Amino acid sequence: MVPKIVVTPPGPKSRELAELQRKYVPKAVYNVTPIFIAKSEGSILIDVDGNEYIDFATGISSLNIGHRHPEVIEAIREQLDRYLHLCFHVTPYEPYVRVAEKLANLAPGNFEKRVVLVNSGAEAVENAVKIARRYSGKPAIITFEYAFHGRTRLAMSLTGQIHPYKYGFGVLDPAIYRMPYAYCYRCSFGLEYPACNMRCIEYIRNTLSVHISPDEVAALIVEPVQGEGGFIVPPKEFIQGLRRICDENKILFIADEVQSGMGRTGKMFAIEHSNVVPDIITMAKTLGGGLPLAATICRADVVDVVQVGGLGGTFGGNPVSCVAALKTIEIVQRYLDNVPKLGSILMGRLKEMQEKYEVIGDVRGLGLMVGVELVKNRKTKEPARELRDKVLSECHRNGLIIMGAGAYHNVIRFLPPLNISEELLNKGLDIFENALKTSLTK
Structure with missing residues (x-):
């Protein structure tokens, strides 16, 4: 299942639910994205307004085998x-x-x-x-x-x-x-x-x-x-x-x-x-x-x-x-045998991006647990927190669910399902790179 990935700002149903959340749920209960999910399957999420997303967060690594695996x-x-x-x-x-x-x-x-x-x-x-x-x-x-x-x-x-x-x-x-x-x-x-x-x-x-x-x-x-x-x-x-x-x-x-x-x-x-x-x-x-x-x-x-x-x-x-x-x-x-191959694709693509974009200070990880650390200057390693937030927002607007991490709030973490297809993995990485390029020009 390849998502259409035609994503707009949060739709009317998401906005309605967000207003209810503001009224009844403490602000301390933080959300990464402004959308509300209606359905999930494998590596894909569909929100209440019908938008489709590739999931690189997997519930903070709670869904390593993807959403709603039929055997489970x-x-x-x-x-x-x-x-x-x-x-x-x-x-x-x-x-x-x-x-x-x-x-x-x-x-x-x-x-x-x-x-x-x-x-x-x-x-x-x-x-x-x-x-x-x-x-x-x-x-x-x-x-x-x-x-x-x-x-x-x-x-x-x-x-x-x-x-x-x-x-x-x-x-x-x-x-x-x-x-x-x-x-x-x-x-x-x-x-x-x-x-x-x-x-x-x-x-x-x-x-x-x-x-x-x-x-x-x-x-x-x-x-x-x-x-x-x-x-x-x-x-x-x-x-x-x-x-x-x-x-x-x-x-x-x-x-x-x-x-x-x-x-x-x-x-x-x-x-x-x-x-x-x-x-x-x-x-x-x-x-x-x-x-x-x-x-x-x-x-x-x-x-x-x-x-x-x-x-x-x-x-x-x-x-x-x-x-x-x-x-x-x-x-x-x-x-488990999928992970080295998919991890190699993920790490390889991110290392290529590191060669192209000076703001990528470090790429590190094991298997499908990979982080990209963004910096303002590679020599000083000053954390690029604002850029990180822009990149995440761009990813979410364009159909990729992904999260940040790091004590300095400048790391983006990649947690795709262990059974994600190579096609979806690469599509998600395309969205990420485009989001990075767009954020650098804003």
């Missing part, structure tokens, strides 16, 4: 004829156990694992930290600059960016230590990779020997590829160095795979690119195939110290979400 829809329909909600704490059911079994077997690590199912990525992160603190008896958590781990109090405390996520929300969790991430394009130490010899790792090691006692640190939590922070891909030596630091200091290693997992980078878990095995993994977004579902995957010996009743929630592991997840995992595994 069929699994949901079959479950609707059985039961909807049975709180797992009251009357357990098979889909929850099957998802736990599947994730435990897929996750890296040649050791026994257990899986807690919850509703959102922030919940998965909260549970990971709860478990780490309970197991270790230690309070502190190491997190990173530019990180994003969610919007609940603890997850917000772990998140690196003040605006808009943390500003004005009061006292956050105090036992958080923030370290530099390997953002090589904007190195915290002003060095160049690989001549830097991973100065960021040495900084963390030194901090743990001088300023922070490892005896107080329960866990380190890191995104193998940072999402909201700007699609920052660290050298694999960075992740490997973090693992060594954790091993040396008896600190648990938590991999936050909420955005980077489920095949997005070409492997089921992005951490696999570095050959590092975490103690705990958090997952969400695509896991539910379009329905709310998240997971905290733990080493069995770590989570087994938690007392009965210490983990869970009323809707955690909803059975409809679980059957959708089982089918989604199966489909993602089938599509």
Whole structure:
């Protein structure tokens, strides 16, 4: 299905709904686009006014297999004829156990694992930290600059960016230590990779020997590829160095795979690119195939110290979400071979654009998780935030749903479905390049 892509400013129905939103929904609930969707299929969205769009956002990587995959829809329909909600704490059911079994077997690590199912990525992160603190008896958590781990109090405390996520929300969790991430394009130490010899790792090691006692640190939590922070891909030596630091200091290693997992980078878990095995993994977004579902995957010996009743929630592991997840995992595994080829097309086209347009300072990514960082000057790397916003608006006006990212609000992220056709991928990239050219002349 190739969209017509004749898009005008928001039509009458979208304008009507936008007015209702202004009246009844807080302005704090932000929208990327001014349109309202009526239907979705595969890689295409259709709004309430009949306009068609290519989707390069996939619900912030919640729909890695595209919209309404027919096999997932069929699994949901079959479950609707059985039961909807049975709180797992009251009357357990098979889909929850099957998802736990599947994730435990897929996750890296040649050791026994257990899986807690919850509703959102922030919940998965909260549970990971709860478990780490309970197991270790230690309070502190190491997190990173530019990180994003969610919007609940603890997850917000772990998140690196003040605006808009943390500003004005009061006292956050105090036992958080923030370290530099390997953002090589904007190195915290002003060095160049690989001549830097991973100065960021040495900084963390030194901090743990001088300023922070490892005896107080329960866990380190890191995104193998940072999402909201700007699609920052660290050298694999960075992740490997973090693992060594954790091993040396008896600190648990938590991999936050909420955005980077489920095949997005070409492997089921992005951490696999570095050959590092975490103690705990958090997952969400695509896991539910379009329905709310998240997971905290733990080493069995770590989570087994938690007392009965210490983990869970009323809707955690909803059975409809679980059957959708089982089918989604199966489909993602089938599509993994697509990702290197499509990722090569995506990266190749963007690198070509970088050669043509001085405002593209950096192109980085793994698989189909790719970011373009816009700058006013390549030498100074001054962020081009206004240009980024113009480009996004032009894309939306011309039929491409795409999002920004980055602590400096100057990154555009590309998250097309893993099963998008090459034709649609290239069409979306054409729209993006035209939007960039148009924005540069305005």
